[in-house]
Amino acid sequence: MMALYQNLKGELRLNEPLAKYTSWRVGGIAQCFYRPSDIDDLARFLSQLPESEPVMWLGLGSNLLIRDGGFAGTVIATAGVLQHIEVKHNAVHAEVGVYCSKLAKQAAKAGLKGAAFLAGIPGTLGGALAMNAGAHAAETWDYVSEVTTIDSRGQLHQRPADQFVVSYRHVAIPANEWFVAATLAFEQGDAAAELDLIRELLKKRNASQPTNQPCAGSVFRNPAGDYAGRLIEISGLKGLAVGGASVSTKHANFIVNDGNATAGDIESLILLVQQKVEQAQGVKLIPEVHIIGERA
Numbered sequence: 363m364m365a366l367y368q369n370l371k372g373e374l375r376l377n378e379p380l381a382k383y384t385s386w387r388v389g390g391i392a393q394c395f396y397r398p399s400d401i402d403d404l405a406r407f408l409s410q411l412p413e414s415e416p417v418m419w420l421g422l423g424s425n426l427l428i429r430d431g432g433f434a435g436t437v438i439a440t441a442g443v444l445q446h447i448e449v450k451h452n453a454v455h456a457e458v459g460v461y462c463s464k465l466a467k468q469a470a471k472a473g474l475k476g477a478a479f480l481a482g483i484p485g486t487l488g489g490a491l492a493m494n495a496g497a498h499a500a501e502t503w504d505y506v507s508e509v510t511t512i513d514s515r516g517q518l519h520q521r522p523a524d525q526f527v528v529s530y531r532h533v534a535i536p537a538n539e540w541f542v543a544a545t546l547a548f549e550q551g552d553a554a555a556e557l558d559l560i561r562e563l564l565k566k567r568n569a570s571q572p573t574n575q576p577c578a579g580s581v582f583r584n585p586a587g588d589y590a591g592r593l594i595e596i597s598g599l600k601g602l603a604v605g606g607a608s609v610s611t612k613h614a615n616f617i618v619n620d621g622n623a624t625a626g627d628i629e630s631l632i633l634l635v636q637q638k639v640e641q642a643q644g645v646k647l648i649p650e651v652h653i654i655g656e657r658a
Contacts (some may be wrong), residue, residue: 367410368590371399372443380432382480383393383439384423384589387576388625390432390655392418397439400612401457401542404438405516411436413514418654419540420488421459424579425493427632430625431656443619449474453507455545458488461647462495466560476552478559482567484579491541493650494533498563502546503528518542531650533581576619581632582647586655590647591615594635597642604631629653 363520364576367374377396381388394415398404406429411417416435423441449472456465462483482497483490491501491509492614506523513519519539527534535541567573582590593612594600601608601618610616617631632649640646 367407367557370407371403372407373397378437378553380420380423380437381426383420383441384426384428384578385404385429385576386423386578386619386623386625386628388430388619388623388628389428390430390625392433392435392437394436395439396436397443399443400508401444401512401518404444405512405518405540406516407438407516408512411514416513417540419458419488419492422461422484424485424646425489425495425651426578426654427628427651427653429629429653429655430658433655441486444488446543452550453545453547455543455568458486458491458541460487461485462487462490467557469548470556471553472559473551473553474548475556476500476548478556478563481560482563483505484573487544487627488541491544492533492535493652494528495531501530501635503533505546505548506544507547508545509541511539512542513540514538570613572612572616573574575610576623577610577616578599578651580615580650581617581635582622583650585645585647586647587616592641593639593645593647597639599635599638602631602635602638604628604634607631609635625655625658 375395378392380392417432418437420437420439421441440459444457447456454469462480466481468479475623479498479500483495494501494503508522511519526656584590591614599609600611600614606623607627608622610618
């Protein structure tokens, strides 16, 4: 396959194990794995991909469960690359590989108000854009003014935010297009106050979530007017385990890898929690985690 591609500057690997790229530390192999050097290099790569090739984008690998059978296609990795970030006036322009926590801190240092919630999202801007990630009663697309997408032929498109249909943890994006950058607009504020707020939010997050264990963030969406974690907890499911995966005793809407979990263990536990909460509370929880790939 490598012979198919020409004039690339990025890193191309075949049959790459994906567990080390996911926050749950599980997952099979990717048939093809590419880490572009920049957006121009990404465009060259996409323009040479076969049209029928399945593509998966991978940031920090949170909010993602890659099954043990792996992904029969091409994974494009953005974490550690596509990290340009620039603050101008009341806006932050950033590429999708930028960590949400970094974007929050850069905005705060520039005296912009509103970005602090992003510090609590354990992923990259790309993932936050794709799922309208949120925390502390704020959501990513509350602040997006414009995005840059790239299509399967490597062509770039500038699109205003109002071209997208955005809802809770979902964004409708044109077929065969993916986010590569965005501009987020904020209000003027006080840098010291914003940095203090970030520190306070991170302190609360570390106190209430199992950040010291392999996990993927919140597993289920919050039902309207309620919290998934509350429903799981009152159903008596904290500590419930399948294989090496268990419901966190610290926060019930987190599933942790106790050290030897497989993706199959985690997926089975997600389904079991769904079933038990529906039986006990009459509410069917909807996974927030994206489950991708083939079963082993």
